[in-house]
Amino acid sequence: MLESAGFEAWVVGGFVRDVLLERPVHDIDIATNAHWQQVQKHCEAAGMHTFETGVAHGTLSVLPAPEASIIEVTTYRTEGSYSDARHPDAVQFVSTIEEDLARRDFTMNAIAFHPTRGLCDPYGGTADAEAGIIRAVGIPQERFGEDALRILRAVRFASELGFSLDAETLEGANAQVERLNKVSVERIAIELTRLICGAHVRTVIMNYPTIIDAALPELAPMRGHDQKSPYHIYDVLEHTAYVVEATPPEPLLRWAALLHDVGKPATFSVGTNGQGHFYSHAMVSAEIAASVMKRLKMPGQLSHDVELLVRFHDTHRPANHKMVKRMLRQLEGRPELVRALCKLQVADALGHAPEFRERGTMAQDFEGCLDEVLARGDAYTLQDLAITGSDVIALGIEEGPRVGEVLNAALDAVINEEVPNERDALLELVQASR
Ligand code: ATP
Ligand code: MG
DSSP: OTTTTTOOEEEETHHHHHHHTTOOOOOEEEEESSOHHHHHHHHHHTTOEEEEEEGGGTEEEEESSTTSOOEEEEEOEEEOOOTTSSSOSOEEEOSOHHHHHHTSSBGGGSOEEETTTEEEOTTOHHHHHHHTEEOBSSOHHHHHHHOTHHHHHHHHHHHHHOOEEOHHHHHHHHHTGGGGGGSOHHHHHHHHHHHHTSTTHHHHHHHOHHHHHHHOGGGGGGTTOOOOOTTOSSOHHHHHHHHHHHSOSOHHHHHHHHHTTTTHHHHEEEOTTSOEEETTHHHHHHHHHHHHHHHTTOOHHHHHHHHHHHHHTTOOOOSSHHHHHHHHHHTTTOHHHHHHHHHHHHHHHHTSOGGGOTHHHHHHHHHHHHHHHHHHTOOOSGGGSSSOHHHHHHTTOOSSHHHHHHHHHHHHHHHTTSSOSOHHHHHHHHHHHO
């Protein structure tokens, strides 16, 4: 439509890259020499909805059809200097697609496509994509200096795609890594979450120490930390990298895996036989995990859940109904957290020396047992109990904290299978305990 109105328009960015890589595509970006007001005029005339949220940067969001996804249409532009290492001070519009591609971060992201004109690929992005190379457009050190977020984008793409940073690009990124301090922590957090959810996260953690340690300084002491233990064949960080990669790629599990042993260096001691110990490391790791999540301004629920999983990651219990219900009780009556804990423990076991990986089967059995408990409808929260607070009060217990204590004791008795979850039996128990 834009082209028949006399303008030029190309599909650009991630969409073109992902098509070339035969990966699933998400958002569509179009670059054009039309101004957003002109784009808006033509789109609205064709009955499309438009949104002006990004017009300050020349971007108009267009909804081509009610059920379609948004297309971002951006006027060819370049970016001025970056005094805060992230936001360009001024957007300058330019007249050619080549100039627009020059401001983009990596060669594989600086390719434009048009149905009849084909590819416009002035920086060799197609060849780099094929070879699996992440290469900065222009002089790497300058480009990372302008916008340090690109440093994290580079390793995030490496983790998602299994690509490597070109040597000069890596050198430029390492040289500018201090500038990450200037990038908003929210953007860093988004990139880090995508990075750790990548399929190639282990390699990235191990191969880009300068960048990883700058973004997550809490991990640095784990790097090269010998565990002096027959259970382990890797240092703390490499073990961690294996565990992360072995968990399902969801933010909760990946963050918990990344931080599960973060307290090991601080709790390390060597016994008389020369064997390394990490007493209370789960507790210390949970505290450090909470501080990392807080520093990154992660959502409160995610931070809380990560902290819980880290705290319990080393708690291994035999797979039986009683133990599952106890764990449910400790994990706030949330089956999804117990399930996540089992998955974390299975992954953790895989990161150990081969002869010590069986602990994973125990965690697997534990999850199977969880399914049984849920299917049976067994009580594991105060809400499931066959008596309530008013029953307790009716038996003459004074309103206040004591009511909760009595109910909790009753739930413990039910979970420990000392008494059935039946009203009369529970009333009798309460009566007897007064
Ligand atoms: P994905 O959507 O998978 O994160 P993407 O490449 O589409 O990947 P977007 O953030 O959607 O990433 O950006 C679209 C395009 O804008 C990129 O392909 C790239 O050309 C350009 N771009 C994005 N962020 C930057 C940046 N910080 N510096 C330079 N160019 C960028
Ligand atoms: Mg995109």
